[in-house]
Amino acid sequence: MSTKPLPQNQNETLQLERFLPYRLNVVGTLASRALGRIYSEQFGIGIPEWRVVAQLGEFGKLTSRDIGELAQMHKTKVSRAVSELEKRGFVSRAENRQDRREAFVTLTAAGRRVYEQIVPLALGFEARWVEGISPDELKLFERVLSILTERGRHLAGGYRGEDGA
Template identity: 40%
Template sequence: MNNDNNSPLLLEKFLPYRLSYLSNIVGRRLATIYSEKFGIAPPEWKVLAHLNRFPDISAAEVADKTALDKVAVSRAVNSLLDKGLVERSYAREDRRRSILNLSDKGRETYNQIEPLVRDYESVLLNALDDEEKQDLDRLITKLTGRAEDSSSD
């Protein structure tokens, strides 16, 4: 990381680039895990995982929790509905607000994918000792908070 504004920008030292690069590598590997066997695209996996964790939420709430844009979430939800992995109902108090949940098939699919992605996470984290894992978690949390705070500027 280079904080000297007078020197040229070196992408390989530029934190946003490095985070994006790492995220792309990890994301591609994860996508291979769930797309080949289950036909699930990355945004669909994120929706499935969030509906598993937070049932009875709207597509807008999924977008907020995943940091995906609403169009990507809408496409993912429609695809998951078509695949029978998600069910949609409507709120009694506001028929315009849809409520999303995993279907039985969606829960079963999620339960098959989860151990596979956890195994990949373990492979990655095995590069770190326990203290480094704690440091990484703390630092990611801190940077995420800063990025969220600065996005409202």
């Protein structure tokens, strides 16, 4: 947007612990770590695999491309996660007859069982995490978070793929 009169940060000092990008990165890493531990301990899967399962649980049938878009994952990460899940019998692929480049991925029965076990864990974790924060505050927080995410996507320029929770 504006490239000229930058909002003039009052003083020219920087304290890392108050620097927003830093703080967001720290909290994001914490989230990812805590959840990752749960998933791997209880189900032997990692965050990328969880994200794939979550999207399939929510949407039912998706191509890898869709998964990447929805879950903000790089296509190579999706590819590897799907392969891993397939190896473990949690998803299966079916070639799309209309476009044989892509394949639909779906949860198997075992995969759905995992999904149904993870969801309450994940929701419980989230609930415990925000416990004590008032709904209003939380709502505002999430609104600002959306803005920052959108703006960040813009500032960071084009690419896909995160690491994460």
